[in-house]
Amino acid sequence: MTSKFKHDIESPLQKQNRHKAMEAIRIINTLKDDFKNPIESMNYFYKLFEDVFCNQKSLHDGKLKVGTMCIQIPSEIIYALDAVPIRLCNGFYSDDEIGSDYMPQKSCPLVRSTVGHFASGNFSDKPHLIYSPTTCDQKTKAGVTIESFGYEVVDVDFPRVKDSEISREYFRRSIREFAIDLSKKTGNKLNKKSLKQSIAKIGYAQSLYHKLCEYRKKKNIVISGNDMFFVTNAFFFDKIDSWIDACENLLKECKQREDENLFVNGKISPRIVYTGSPPIFPNYKVPIVIEESDGIIVADETCSSNRMFNDRVAVDEWFVNDMLDSMADKYLKACTCPIFTKNDDRIRRIIDLVKTYSADGVVYQSFAGCTVYEAEQRSVLEAMEKEGIPILYIESDYSPSQGGQLTTRVEAFIESLKTRKRIKK
Amino acid sequence: MLSRLKRTVNNVNLIRFRNIIQILTFILFIYGGYFAIDLGSRLPIFACPYNDTTSGACYLIPLQHQLSMPTQVLLGGASIAVITGILVFLFWFVFLNKAWCGYVCPFGTLQDWMTKLRKSIGIRYSTYTQHQFEKLSKIKYIFLFIVLVFPLLMGVGLLGSEWSAAFCKICPARIITPMFSGDFSQWAIDFSSKTAILLTTLGVVFAGLFFIGSFIKKRFFCFFCPMSALHYIFSKISIVQFKKDGSKCTRCGDCYAVCDMQIKDIADNVTDTNILRDDCILCLKCIAACPEDDVLHFDIFKIKAFTSTKEGFEKRMGIEYLKANNDK
Ligand code: SF4
Ligand code: SF4
Ligand code: SF4
Ligand code: SF4
Ligand code: SF4
Numbered sequence: 001m002t003s004k005f006k007h008d009i010e011s012p013l014q015k016q017n018r019h020k021a022m023e024a025i026r027i028i029n030t031l032k033d034d035f036k037n038p039i040e041s042m043n044y045f046y047k048l049f050e051d052v053f054c055n056q057k058s059l060h061d062g063k064l065k066v067g068t069m070c071i072q073i074p075s076e077i078i079y080a081l082d083a084v085p086i087r088l089c090n091g092f093y094s095d096d097e098i099g100s101d102y103m104p105q106k107s108c109p110l111v112r113s114t115v116g117h118f119a120s121g122n123f124s125d126k127p128h129l130i131y132s133p134t135t136c137d138q139k140t141k142a143g144v145t146i147e148s149f150g151y152e153v154v155d156v157d158f159p160r161v162k163d164s165e166i167s168r169e170y171f172r173r174s175i176r177e178f179a180i181d182l183s184k185k186t187g188n189k190l191n192k193k194s195l196k197q198s199i200a201k202i203g204y205a206q207s208l209y210h211k212l213c214e215y216r217k218k219k220n221i222v223i224s225g226n227d228m229f230f231v232t233n234a235f236f237f238d239k240i241d242s243w244i245d246a247c248e249n250l251l252k253e254c255k256q257r258e259d260e261n262l263f264v265n266g267k268i269s270p271r272i273v274y275t276g277s278p279p280i281f282p283n284y285k286v287p288i289v290i291e292e293s294d295g296i297i298v299a300d301e302t303c304s305s306n307r308m309f310n311d312r313v314a315v316d317e318w319f320v321n322d323m324l325d326s327m328a329d330k331y332l333k334a335c336t337c338p339i340f341t342k343n344d345d346r347i348r349r350i351i352d353l354v355k356t357y358s359a360d361g362v363v364y365q366s367f368a369g370c371t372v373y374e375a376e377q378r379s380v381l382e383a384m385e386k387e388g389i390p391i392l393y394i395e396s397d398y399s400p401s402q403g404g405q406l407t408t409r410v411e412a413f414i415e416s417l418k419t420r421k422r423i424k425k
Numbered sequence: 426m427l428s429r430l431k432r433t434v435n436n437v438n439l440i441r442f443r444n445i446i447q448i449l450t451f452i453l454f455i456y457g458g459y460f461a462i463d464l465g466s467r468l469p470i471f472a473c474p475y476n477d478t479t480s481g482a483c484y485l486i487p488l489q490h491q492l493s494m495p496t497q498v499l500l501g502g503a504s505i506a507v508i509t510g511i512l513v514f515l516f517w518f519v520f521l522n523k524a525w526c527g528y529v530c531p532f533g534t535l536q537d538w539m540t541k542l543r544k545s546i547g548i549r550y551s552t553y554t555q556h557q558f559e560k561l562s563k564i565k566y567i568f569l570f571i572v573l574v575f576p577l578l579m580g581v582g583l584l585g586s587e588w589s590a591a592f593c594k595i596c597p598a599r600i601i602t603p604m605f606s607g608d609f610s611q612w613a614i615d616f617s618s619k620t621a622i623l624l625t626t627l628g629v630v631f632a633g634l635f636f637i638g639s640f641i642k643k644r645f646f647c648f649f650c651p652m653s654a655l656h657y658i659f660s661k662i663s664i665v666q667f668k669k670d671g672s673k674c675t676r677c678g679d680c681y682a683v684c685d686m687q688i689k690d691i692a693d694n695v696t697d698t699n700i701l702r703d704d705c706i707l708c709l710k711c712i713a714a715c716p717e718d719d720v721l722h723f724d725i726f727k728i729k730a731f732t733s734t735k736e737g738f739e740k741r742m743g744i745e746y747l748k749a750n751n752d753k
Binding site: 163165196203207310314317319321322325329330334336348349352355 | 716
């Protein structure tokens with residue numbers, strides 16, 4: 001009679017959507033409700049994630065959507081060609097489960113869940129084509145698997161030695177090829193004006209992030225690390241103009257909160273620098289445990305946040321090729337990803353973050369199966385020890401089951417930092 | 426108040442500031458003679474006395490003359506003159522060091538103008554490979570050898586008088602700078618001796634190369650300039666210093682990307698605090714292009730006179746401008 005009595009059989013796709021929505025909403029609600037002094041303007045981001053991940057709302061209808069497998073593809077070029085970049089790194093456990101059928105058992109959950117996402121083809125904004133820089137083995141191989149699902153995947157040559165002049169030349173050429181390829185596919189030509197404008201726009205977006213970070217340097221903190229991860233993760237897929245507006249509002253509110261003494265940290269909440277495998281929505285397992293145990297993430301060195309926004313393109317002569325070269329340099333040279341042969345830059349960066357943000361300790365997360373982060377753990381730990389910076393190394397994955405043991409370790413670490421602080425006082 | 430001033434300085438639009446200084450100093454050194462300005466002949470720049478309206482002159486010509494004096498004269502009666510000459514030169518040099526190159530030397534400015542011309546036509550610059558760079562940038566020491574050792578050899582009688590001021594004969598500034606006061610007479614080959622033919626021919630060739638080279642390559646001649654090598658030798662005693670705090674450097678390469686002299690160390694070296702290299706012309710473009718706070722700085726009397734800041738970077742790269750656009 002009425003639909004009330006009709007029995008709907010859930011399709012596998014709907015079922016997966018339901019599961020993902022559940023995963024997503026749990027995190028959104030945790031952030032919304034579980035922490036003290038919530039920030040009003042964060043609601044934009046909570047809603048955005050809910051729209052996209054729970055309600056499958058598309059944000060970029062009518063645009064060419066260009067998927068990227070890592071931060072090393074300059075979004076400046078994609079915008080200049082009137083397309084939208086969508087970063088495909090994925091954080092859903094539901095997708096991880098699907099992806100494990102396609103990738104080796106021991107591969108990293110980020111890669112598995114990215115592959116799983118493609119296997120299900122369940123996108124709110126499905127990318128039309130994908131650019132995959134040849135970074136770590138798993139990512140490069142994932143590209144091949146994704147291609148087998150019928151997607152167009154273009155490899156972007158990426159060198160794994162970053163100091164040499166050869167690499168620099170190599171990547172400059174690679175970026176030029178990428179620009180030519182995308183230009184053909186969009187049917188638009190790269191011109192000076194549009195490229196310059198998009199460099200300025202991305203630069204401006206970055207500057208907002210930097211301004212937000214200024215607040216995190218202060219003694220009392222107005223914005224939590226988890227909220228910051230929300231903000232930076234949103235950059236993966238949001239409309240850039242809306243993202244910019246939302247950040248401007250957030251900045252205004254931060255100022256206001258500072259004037260009103262509304263802070264998220266307690267009296268001796270340890271200040272944490274976060275590094276390692278990137279926290280990607282909704283896999284905020286470790287960051288949430290940190291902040292629930294009264295730690296406060298003041299800075300991070302991850303490609304889903306700080307690394308993505310840190311360095312900016314500088315151009316001397318504003319010709320298209322000059323801009324492309326500068327971009328290539330910036331994306332290669334400044335990157336502190338562990339896929340590179342040497343990692344001194346990453347260590348220097350972490351130490352610098354600890355100093356400028358007056359952090360008390362470092363949490364280093366590595367996804368189980370992410371060889372490069374696992375391999376670098378040793379040298380980073382040694383370097384921190386040398387500097388007298390306490391560090392906790394955690395291996396984690398996307399499964400919800402790890403909770404208890406993880407919480408205990410993080411809590412113990414935070415407690416020890418607190419004790420240190422008390423003694424110092 | 427002081428912090429406000431600092432901020433204004435760090436946010437300066439360096440390109441415009443430099444353009445203005447360069448135009449003013451070009452006029453001063455090329456035409457200063459008309460206004461009876463005389464800054465002596467011990468300047469550490471290519472303000473060539475062959476241009477008879479110059480207001481001050483390049484030190485290399487007196488230096489070569491003095492060094493070529495017979496040894497007894499050089500160590501005897503002339504020694505005072507030689508020493509005061511060097512001291513005056515050192516004074517200028519201590520005062521601005523390589524910033525003479527980036528802001529004052531008319532020959533440097535001329536090259537920047539060639540660059541502007543190329544840019545206005547829409548042609549992109551070329552660069553050397555790192556390998557070429559390493560080789561070419563040594564040439565200036567060969568020239569420096571000609572400047573310093575040839576005159577000494579003359580003094581002891583090993584070289585004849587036709588070698589007098591040998592470097593000036595091949596120096597393109599001798600031929601080019603007088604042109605600006607309407608004197609084209611230097612575009613000639615001196616047939617008085619085989620050596621003279623050789624040297625002056627080289628001079629004309631270099632002058633021609635100067636125009637072609639600096640059209641294609643930014644600051645083409647400065648790679649080879651012996652004055653630049655001299656500057657470098659004494660750079661430690663200057664009141665101006667060029668410093669880097671490597672702990673904050675991300676090695677993003679922005680500074681390297683904008684450097685006219687392709688100095689790779691500026692980005693890659695994170696251990697030396699003194700980052701002045703022999704090719705540097707202290708144009709400070711790298712500081713202007715560095716997106717990190719306080720990594721590169723130019724110091725006068727150990728005080729940071731110009732330092733890299735995020736805000737300054739944003740201003741210069743036109744990032745603020747966009748905000749105004751967004752607000753519309
Ligand atoms: S860890 Fe490195 S390779 Fe992986 S997504 Fe981040 S930047 Fe790219
Ligand atoms: S290096 Fe260039 S700017 Fe400096 S003195 Fe020589 S020619 Fe002039
Ligand atoms: S010819 Fe060259 S080296 Fe000689 S005085 Fe003139 S500028 Fe100086
Ligand atoms: S621009 Fe600044 S941060 Fe980047 S490499 Fe140069 S000195 Fe380092
Ligand atoms: S290192 Fe800096 S100051 Fe020196 S030439 Fe290069 S850009 Fe100019």
